[in-house]
Amino acid sequence: MKVSTIARGGTRTASSGVRLLRRQGSQRRLAPLPQGSRLYLGCGPNHPAGWINIDIDSSVRPDVRLDLRLGVPFPRASASLIYSEHVLEHFSLADGVRIMKDCHRVLEPGGRMSITDIVSAKQLSQSIVNDPKLWAS
Numbered sequence: 001m002k003v004s005t006i007a008r009g010g011t012r013t014a015s016s017g018v019r020l021l022r023r024q025g026s027q028r029r030l031a032p033l034p035q036g037s038r039l040y041l042g043c044g045p046n047h048p049a050g051w052i053n054i055d056i057d058s059s060v061r062p063d064v065r066l067d068l069r070l071g072v073p074f075p076r077a078s079a080s081l082i083y084s085e086h087v088l089e090h091f092s093l094a095d096g097v098r099i100m101k102d103c104h105r106v107l108e109p110g111g112r113m114s115i116t117d118i119v120s121a122k123q124l125s126q127s128i129v130n131d132p133k134l135w136a137s
Helices: 093-106
Strands: 021-024 027-030 037-041 052-055 079-085 107-116
Touching: 037 093, 079 093, 093 107
Parallel strands: 037 052, 037 079, 079 107
Antiparallel strands: 021 027
16 A cells, blocks of 8 residues: 555555554654665656655655655664655755755665756756756656
8 A cells, every 4th residue: 555645544555565654642653664775755656666655746656745845754874775866956956955964864874875867067948948858758
């Protein structure tokens, strides 16, 4: 069963088999991650097995629906891998820095993070930014 939000639902399990939510009094909180967990930030419609797939868009049915600007709500040193693909480009520099610091906090010692994103030394022209043929696959 998938988690539709981190604020609603009972105990749920991610496609990785990780129990994601636990009840704490009248509130539901994200459960602690087992050591070696793998987080896919901004998964979109991609849901690789063995990963906790995270996205803000509920229509892509992520394991955890989350606005990354609010932080990565997992305990310190709880993930061995974090993967992000074309996500940071959607945030301001300040938000991106906060997200990266939070990812660093969540990574266990020796953990790794892979980021695939658009990097440009100069501002992209509006014709490039607005051309869907260049961005859609």
